Amino acid sequence: MVRRTLFAVAAVMVALLFICGCTGTTTDPVPDEKQQLRIATTTSLYDTKLLDHLTPIFEEQYNAEVLIISAGTGKALEYGQRGDVDVMMVHDRAREDTFLADGYGTNRRVFAYNYFVLVGPESDPAGVANMTPEAAFTAIREKGTAGDANVTFVSRGDASGTHSKEQAIWKAAGFNYTTEVKGSGDWYQEAGTGMGATLEMANEKEAYTLSDIGTYLAYKGDLDLVTIVDEGDILLNVYSAMQINPEKFPDINSTVAKDWVNFVISDDIQKEIASFGVDKYGQPLFYAAGDDWEKIGVTEAEVKDPIA
Amino acid sequence: MYEIVEGFLEAARLIVTLDADVMAIALRSITISLTATVLAGLVAVPLGAAIYFGTFPGRKSLINLIQTLYSLPTVVVGLLIFLFISRVGPFGFMRLLFTPTAMVIAQTVLVLPIMTGLTISALSGVDPVIRDTLRSLGATHLQFLANVMKEARFAILAAVAVGFGRAISEVGAAILVGGNIMASSFASSTRVLTTAISLETSMGNISESIALGILLLLIALAVNLVITTVQHR
Numbered sequence: 001m002v003r004r005t006l007f008a009v010a011a012v013m014v015a016l017l018f019i020c021g022c023t024g025t026t027t028d029p030v031p032d033e034k035q036q037l038r039i040a041t042t043t044s045l046y047d048t049k050l051l052d053h054l055t056p057i058f059e060e061q062y063n064a065e066v067l068i069i070s071a072g073t074g075k076a077l078e079y080g081q082r083g084d085v086d087v088m089m090v091h092d093r094a095r096e097d098t099f100l101a102d103g104y105g106t107n108r109r110v111f112a113y114n115y116f117v118l119v120g121p122e123s124d125p126a127g128v129a130n131m132t133p134e135a136a137f138t139a140i141r142e143k144g145t146a147g148d149a150n151v152t153f154v155s156r157g158d159a160s161g162t163h164s165k166e167q168a169i170w171k172a173a174g175f176n177y178t179t180e181v182k183g184s185g186d187w188y189q190e191a192g193t194g195m196g197a198t199l200e201m202a203n204e205k206e207a208y209t210l211s212d213i214g215t216y217l218a219y220k221g222d223l224d225l226v227t228i229v230d231e232g233d234i235l236l237n238v239y240s241a242m243q244i245n246p247e248k249f250p251d252i253n254s255t256v257a258k259d260w261v262n263f264v265i266s267d268d269i270q271k272e273i274a275s276f277g278v279d280k281y282g283q284p285l286f287y288a289a290g291d292d293w294e295k296i297g298v299t300e301a302e303v304k305d306p307i308a
Numbered sequence: 309m310y311e312i313v314e315g316f317l318e319a320a321r322l323i324v325t326l327d328a329d330v331m332a333i334a335l336r337s338i339t340i341s342l343t344a345t346v347l348a349g350l351v352a353v354p355l356g357a358a359i360y361f362g363t364f365p366g367r368k369s370l371i372n373l374i375q376t377l378y379s380l381p382t383v384v385v386g387l388l389i390f391l392f393i394s395r396v397g398p399f400g401f402m403r404l405l406f407t408p409t410a411m412v413i414a415q416t417v418l419v420l421p422i423m424t425g426l427t428i429s430a431l432s433g434v435d436p437v438i439r440d441t442l443r444s445l446g447a448t449h450l451q452f453l454a455n456v457m458k459e460a461r462f463a464i465l466a467a468v469a470v471g472f473g474r475a476i477s478e479v480g481a482a483i484l485v486g487g488n489i490m491a492s493s494f495a496s497s498t499r500v501l502t503t504a505i506s507l508e509t510s511m512g513n514i515s516e517s518i519a520l521g522i523l524l525l526l527i528a529l530a531v532n533l534v535i536t537t538v539q540h541r
Contacts, residue, residue: 036496038406047511056492065496069406069487083395084405197510222512249395251403 035064035256040085042161043194045239046070048218048285050276051089057272058263064256072194074159080104083249086257089264091212091239092161100242107307108242111264112273112286113296116165116237118229119199119216120208125150128208133232134173140208141175144187152207156198157190161237166210169234199223212237214285217277238296239286241265243307262306265289311514318515319522330516334523337500340408341476344415348423348475349468356427356467361453371428377421386481389414393485406487408498414481419471426467430460462538469535473528479506501527 037058045051046068055066069079073090080088081104088105090096099105118128118136126143128136143151156163167177175181181188189207191198195215202209203223213230216223229235241261246254263269270288277285289296289303322330359370391397393404393413404410434456442452457464479502482488486498488507499507501524508516 034493059492065491065493067406067487067489067491067496069489083400194510196512200510200512219512 033063035062035253036067037064037087037253037256037260038067038069038085039087039089039260040069040071040076040079041089042073042076042091042239043070043196044091044162044212044215045089047194047196048214048277050214050273050286053276054264054269054272057269058260061263062256062259064259066260070194072156072158072160072163074163080244083244083252086244086253087241087260088244089239089241090161091237092164093238093240095161095164096240096242103245104248105242106245106247107258107261108240108302109261109265109305109307110238110240110289110293110296110298110303111270112239112289113292114213114237114284114286115230116162116210116235117213117216117227118208119202119211119223119225120228121206121224122226123150123206124228125206126208129228130231131229133169133229133234136229137169137173138175141173141181141184141187145185147185148187150206151187152205153188154198154202154205154207154209155188155190156195156210157192158194160195162195162210162212165234165237169210172234199225214277217281217283217285220281236296238289238298240302258307265303265306315514315518319519322516322519323522327519330519330523332494332497333499333501333504333520334527336408336494336497337476337502337524338527340411340500341415341472344412344475345419345423345468345472347412348416348419348471352420352423352467352471353427353464356424356464357431357453357457359424360428360431361456371425374421374425374428378425380418380421381480382418382478382482383480383484385414385418386484389417389481389485405485406489406498408486408495410485411482411498411500414485415475415478418478418481419475422474423467423471426470427464430463430467431456433463434459465538466535469531473531476500476527477502477524479503 039051041051047070051068055068058064059066069085071079073092073095076085076088076090077095077099079085080099096105096108100108118133125148126140128139131139140151140153144153155166170177170181182190189205191201193201195211196219198209199211199216199219200222203225208228216225216227241264243254243257243261244252246252264273267290270290273286274284274288289298293300293303359367389410390405393399393402393410395403395405404413438459439456442455447455482498482500483503483506486500486503488503489496489498491497501520505517505520505524508520
């Protein structure tokens with residue numbers, strides 16, 4: 001009897017294997033002539049579900065399949081540099097410029113923007129509400145290094161766009177990030193993970209953290225953190241999409257990559273972006289870059305001109 | 309506390325109603341890890357037997373090395389495979405990164421040592437009396453091998469099951485070479501139970517995480533049942 005059961009189990013396993021052999025390890029990932037588009041994206045566009053909202057529209061229009069790898073901007077740039085994706089969606093102008101100058105990327109278009117916010121516990125233990133971002137950072141660091149156990153700052157610590165922005169604010173506040181902030185005490189903690197996870201962590205630790213407003217709003221329901229500082233020119237957050245340069249990697253999917261970049265700056269999708277989340281959160285998570293190019297300091301061509 | 313109870317109730321609902329997303333993720337996990345287990349088994353069992361029956365210099369050290377690799381860190385395997393199959397790597401032209409195939413490769417490499425090592429242990433566990441009897445009955449070399457293998461077959465099956473358990477429960481390699489993609493087609497997606505739990509928890513979707521965790525445990529339980537059934541023979 002036991003032997004029979006065993007044989008049955010073995011038979012089922014073998015049968016499963018055959019099924020797996022036919023599906024799981026297929027070497028041709030394009031079964032029905034669909035174009036595949038691989039996008040490496042900053043976590044904020046994924047965690048807010050904006051991309052989940054946009055990809056079905058694109059897949060339908062272009063008969064394509066969109067594969068999204070959600071990583072920080074740093075990791076996304078790394079994937080792009082290695083030619084492992086076709087398109088990148090990131091938010092770090094300075095590093096994007098280097099990436100373009102090095103010839104890895106091409107045809108950058110700005111499609112959305114919003115603002116960073118400093119969030120923290122409602123009690124605001126460092127007393128920095130409504131300060132300028134630079135002054136708030138300075139005060140948090142001062143209290144933190146002085147050993148005030150209630151004051152903690154959680155950093156993304158993952159070379160993401162948000163992490164870059166945080167470093168830029170420390171710099172603007174007059175600190176050397178590597179010597180005066182990072183590793184300067186227990187008050188400064190690096191999460192090494194995406195925006196959503198970092199917010200969850202800051203929430204657990206009742207700490208301050210820098211977040212893009214989109215991810216914060218999308219997670220607000222689960223969090224006790226409140227907005228502490230949300231005004232200051234330095235808090236501008238600009239999202240762009242760019243193709244990985246087909247001259248560097250000739251067999252990447254450049255046609256469908258082009259389609260995607262043109263898709264996100266198209267009038268219809270700009271409207272989708274501007275209205276995304278309004279019904280759920282009472283305010284938009286992202287602003288369309290469309291007519292605001294002057295405000296966000298980029299050229300008109302960069303927000304309007306489709307890639308030829 | 310409320311969160312945990314609520315999470316479990318919602319998890320139960322997701323499982324009982326066979327929530328499509330959750331089931332697809334579970335099925336993908338099983339498919340990928342089972343494929344990896346079979347591929348690894350096809351190499352590990354003959355290899356283990358060859359090492360066990362073989363006589364060659366450095367055999368002891370080789371067994372030691374294999375046993376050390378039992379605890380091969382999953383992220384290290386992930387990193388190695390990533391470097392090999394990334395576009396600029398030696399096998400980049402195959403465009404395997406961020407596909408289920410990449411995950412199968414990583415998991416195969418990951419479980420090879422433990423399956424090989426446990427195969428060797430399984431063969432060592434065969435009663436010496438049986439070996440002596442076989443020899444004294446005048447078994448040919450081939451008959452001897454076949455019969456010792458046959459004696460050890462259930463322990464070898466257990467070795468394979470342990471390999472499957474390690475494959476399906478690992479997250480480090482899966483996320484590095486798979487990318488945790490949720491695409492519109494089953495075959496292009498690389499989100500499995502472990503990577504999904506990691507993501508859902510970081511997104512605060514506790515009930516999904518619990519549901520996926522329960523499924524992972526159920527699969528582990530099934531594997532364990534196979535092992536114990538075998539051992540009770």
